Amino acid sequence: MTEDNNKKTEKIQKINGVRGMNDLLPAEALQWAHLEHALRDLTRAYGYEFLRTPIVEATAVFQRGIGEVTDIVEKEMYSFEDRLNGEQLTLRPEGTAAVVRAVIENNLLYEGPKRLWYTGPMFRHERPQRGRYRQFHQFGIEAMGFAGPDIDAEIILMGQRLWDELGLKGVRLEINSLGQADERTQHRTALVKYFEQHAAQLDEDSQRRLTTNPLRILDSKNPAMQAMIEGAPKLLDFLGVESLQHFNAVQTLLKANNIPCKINPRLVRGLDYYNLTVFEWVTDELGAQGTIAGGGRYDPLIERMGGKSAPACGWAMGMERVLELMKVSGSLPESQPQCDIYILHQGGETLIAAMIIAERLRSAGIDVVLFCPPDGQSASFKSQMKKADASGAAYAVIIGPDELARNEAQIKDLRGSGEQQAVAFDQVLEAVIDALVGSSE
Ligand code: ATP
Ligand code: MG
Secondary structure (H helix, E strand, O other): HHHHHHHHHHHOOOOOOOEEEEOOHHHHHHHHHHHHHHHHHHHHHOOOOOOOOOOOOEEHHHHHHOOOOHHHHHHHHHEEEEOOOOOOHHHHHHHHHHHHHHHHHOOOOOOEEEEEEEEEEEEOOOOOOEEEEEEEEEEEEEEOOOOOOOHHHHHHHHHHHHHHHHHOOOOOOEEOOOOOOOHHHHHHHHHHHHHOOOOOHHHHHHHHHHOOOHHHHHOOOHHHHHHHHHOOOOHHOOOOHHHHHHHHHHHHHHHOOOOEEOOOOOOOHHHHHOEEEEEEOOOOOOOOEEEEEEEEOOHHHHHHHHHHHHHEEEEEHHHHHHHHHHHHHHOOOOOOOOEEEEEEEEEHHHHHHHHHHHHHHHHHOOOOEOOOOOOOOOOOOHHHHHHHHHOOOOOEEEEEEHHHHOEEEEEEEEEOOOOEEEEHHHHHHHHHHHHHHHOOO
């Protein structure tokens, strides 16, 4: 074996990221920051308070909170046993159950209702594809302790305001009412009867759900079953007066605020804990993963999780899908320069002077990149100037040995005239501020 071959076999294997779990690269960072900024503004505008829960919870939080017979709990959770104490733990697949756990544990509803929001990574073991990942990010709001249709309308208005703010195109609101438990029981009887009459058309998942959770069959994405599902008895026809009143009141408030919506009788949502109002925002622009956000009322959940009974509602949105839709809508923010000022030097004493000036500028709130030679030695001004140009900085500050000898720096306009002026060290800050203010006018 030659020496070269030897080197090849010794080459260290690189380690890749986990499938479906993506890095957020610097090129996308500005877009995420833009979205996060809009979310902070939105939640402030409506008086919602931020809450951060841990990424890992006891598995029971989700089993009880989401429901055993759901896609998430049945097949999508990353669950494991704590090696030290045998506890069953799960990487959170969604936010609501964990927020409810935290609200109960910290007694947050003690002083009355709460408007809350959260954001962060969620984990679901699904087949990765466009808009569907194994680690993805959600933003969600939860309004707890409010029973009326006003809060249902408020959280929907928040969504609409956000889509407008982000410049999203082609988003439709679909809405439905799941009524109360007794109404669903009556509907369920009719539904099971209908599905039994069409048993030959049910896929394996649906046959199982026929006995465990037939409502969820309406949620099936199996194309072969769509026509049959279309003819199934509608839950809306089983709602009593109070449920209908609540549903109508929500629609009246939306209408008064010019929010168009379409009633979709098949909308049942993937989680088990909803009642009354449920809704989704959908788009045709993102292929199969067209739901950007969804939610509804979940009055039974807090009690079911061991808290004192209190009504609640909320929604969650997929941040990756929203960013993708911003891209399609042409509303992503333009890229920003890396800095205002790029500083060039020749190492040694010129580096010392350059670093002092860089710090002085930063203390005044100016964004500065100081050239740093990759070999730790030095580099020609020509190659440094290329980096200064690429940084997007408006001006370069140049300190070579000649400038140093005169206690001066050169300030060079990188975007306009290319003009250069010599400025005494202790005048650099003033001159840079003047130049930046002048160029932004
Ligand atoms: P879907 O029907 O697309 O699986 P879901 O009903 O499971 O969605 P929710 O649990 O309601 O989704 O989560 C709220 C939002 O989070 C969804 O509308 C979607 O935008 C986003 N989302 C859900 N799962 C994923 C995923 N695996 N990757 C990226 N975004 C996701
Ligand atoms: Mg899903």
